Each structure stands twice: as structure tokens, then as C-alpha cells.
Amino acid sequence: MKLSNTFNQCFAYFDYKFNVAMDCSTDVVKCRKYAKDLGVDYHTVMGMAQKWNRAMRARKEFIQNHPKKFEIAKKILEARKDKKCITFSSTIKQAESFGSGYVLHSKKSEKQNKETLEAFNNATSGVLHSSKAVNQGVDVPGLSVGIILSVDSSKITKQQRKGRICRFEEGKEAELFTVVLRNTQEYN
Known part of the structure; x- marks a missing residue:
């Protein structure tokens, strides 16, 4: 189940905190702050957040339309x-x-x-x-x-x-x- 693995891998990056992952995928200011707190590049965090968001939406669609x-x-x-x-x-x-x-x-x-x-x-x-x-x-x-x-x-x-x-x-x-x-x- 590749979709689940991608979702879990990305979600782990945000310590399985839904609000943090969602904020980083939609709010540039919060994403920059999270990146700074982690000591990593902002683009890395934004990329992971967007990947998580895509996987979350794909998983939701898969479940809803099974x-x-x-x-x-x-x-x-x-x-x-x-x-x-x-x-x-x-x-x-x-x-x-x-x-x-x-x-x-x-x-x-x-x-x-x-x-x-x-x-x-x-x-x-x-x-x-x-x-x-x-x-x-x-x-x-x-x-x-x-x-x-x-x-x-x-x-x-x-x-x-x-x-x-x-x-x-x-x-x-x-x-x-x-x-x-x-x-x-x-x-x-």
C-alpha cells in the first residue's frame, strides 16, 4: 500500500500532528517558522507538507470511492x-x-x-x-x-x-x- 506508506512517512515528519502538517502546507509563515524550529530549509518542509497533503487527499478519495x-x-x-x-x-x-x-x-x-x-x-x-x-x-x-x-x-x-x-x-x-x-x- 504505497499511498499509506507515503502518507505515514510524510506525517511522521510533522510528529503526526495534523494541524502542523496542514499549516505547513497552506501557510507560508507557519511553514517558515516550523522549518526554522527544525533547523532545516523552508523548501524542504514545504515540499514534505505538500507531499503529505496530496497523499492525504488521495487516501481520502480512495476510501470514499472504494x-x-x-x-x-x-x-x-x-x-x-x-x-x-x-x-x-x-x-x-x-x-x-x-x-x-x-x-x-x-x-x-x-x-x-x-x-x-x-x-x-x-x-x-x-x-x-x-x-x-x-x-x-x-x-x-x-x-x-x-x-x-x-x-x-x-x-x-x-x-x-x-x-x-x-x-x-x-x-x-x-x-x-x-x-x-x-x-x-x-x-x-
């Missing part, structure tokens, strides 16, 4: 064809990659999203795929299954996603799945 997540999500959806389901993805591309169901996202016009949501709300079953468009401020009645494919560190986002599924309706049983990869930062 094919196993889609495989598991599709199995969950297949077993619940008679339910109204929603998936929460990290990107529009990921939401669209399911190939079937309704897709709601910010790149569509307000009119398109309204029509999509209306069609889904009028259906008795089906799947609504979204990246962030339904995290807040959207009413989607009848949902009973939610699948979270990308973990978000925001407590508000977590609550809003849960709230989409757990709204009280007489006789309703809700299921919420969070699909994570074992031995990753998502899993912890």
Missing part, C-alpha cells in the same frame, strides 16, 4: 426494493455512479432538483442519491432506509442525515447504514 462500498450499498438497496431509500455520497460523481434511482445535487438547476424531489416523493418506493443537497432544509417524507457512504466529521451533518430517516411516522421502522472500510480513519 468499490466495496458501492457493492455493499447495492446489496442493501436490492434487499429493500419496496422501501424508500436515500444514499449520502461524498461527491456528485459518486451519487451519479449508481446508475439507477433519482439523483439530487447542486449542479442541477433548482427546477430540476424540485422535479426530481417531487417525482421521488410521489413514488411508493425507490432510491434518492445525493451528495450534500439533502443534508439540510429538504423535506423527504416516507424515507425508511438511509445509507451513508462517506463519513462526515460534522456533528450537524450526522444529525441531519439521521433526521432524514428517523422522522416519526406511524408504523414506520427505519434503518440507517454507515458503510466504512475497516482499518481506516473512517472506521475509528
Whole structure:
């Protein structure tokens, strides 16, 4: 796993301190100070910080878009064809990659999203795929299954996603799945 090795090697350079590594990759003044404290050339620190940042983003993208997540999500959806389901993805591309169901996202016009949501709300079953468009401020009645494919560190986002599924309706049983990869930062 070359990506993990690169990430860990670079992260070790910053004593595994996320804020220091992030600051050195985005803030020239802080990077120069860190380099001075270490007694090394500023360009060395900046290069290592940028390498760490690239590895971190690549690792995050790999985890968020891992094919196993889609495989598991599709199995969950297949077993619940008679339910109204929603998936929460990290990107529009990921939401669209399911190939079937309704897709709601910010790149569509307000009119398109309204029509999509209306069609889904009028259906008795089906799947609504979204990246962030339904995290807040959207009413989607009848949902009973939610699948979270990308973990978000925001407590508000977590609550809003849960709230989409757990709204009280007489006789309703809700299921919420969070699909994570074992031995990753998502899993912890």
C-alpha cells in the first residue's frame, strides 16, 4: 500500500500532528517558522507538507470511492426494493455512479432538483442519491432506509442525515447504514 506508506512517512515528519502538517502546507509563515524550529530549509518542509497533503487527499478519495462500498450499498438497496431509500455520497460523481434511482445535487438547476424531489416523493418506493443537497432544509417524507457512504466529521451533518430517516411516522421502522472500510480513519 504505497499511498499509506507515503502518507505515514510524510506525517511522521510533522510528529503526526495534523494541524502542523496542514499549516505547513497552506501557510507560508507557519511553514517558515516550523522549518526554522527544525533547523532545516523552508523548501524542504514545504515540499514534505505538500507531499503529505496530496497523499492525504488521495487516501481520502480512495476510501470514499472504494468499490466495496458501492457493492455493499447495492446489496442493501436490492434487499429493500419496496422501501424508500436515500444514499449520502461524498461527491456528485459518486451519487451519479449508481446508475439507477433519482439523483439530487447542486449542479442541477433548482427546477430540476424540485422535479426530481417531487417525482421521488410521489413514488411508493425507490432510491434518492445525493451528495450534500439533502443534508439540510429538504423535506423527504416516507424515507425508511438511509445509507451513508462517506463519513462526515460534522456533528450537524450526522444529525441531519439521521433526521432524514428517523422522522416519526406511524408504523414506520427505519434503518440507517454507515458503510466504512475497516482499518481506516473512517472506521475509528
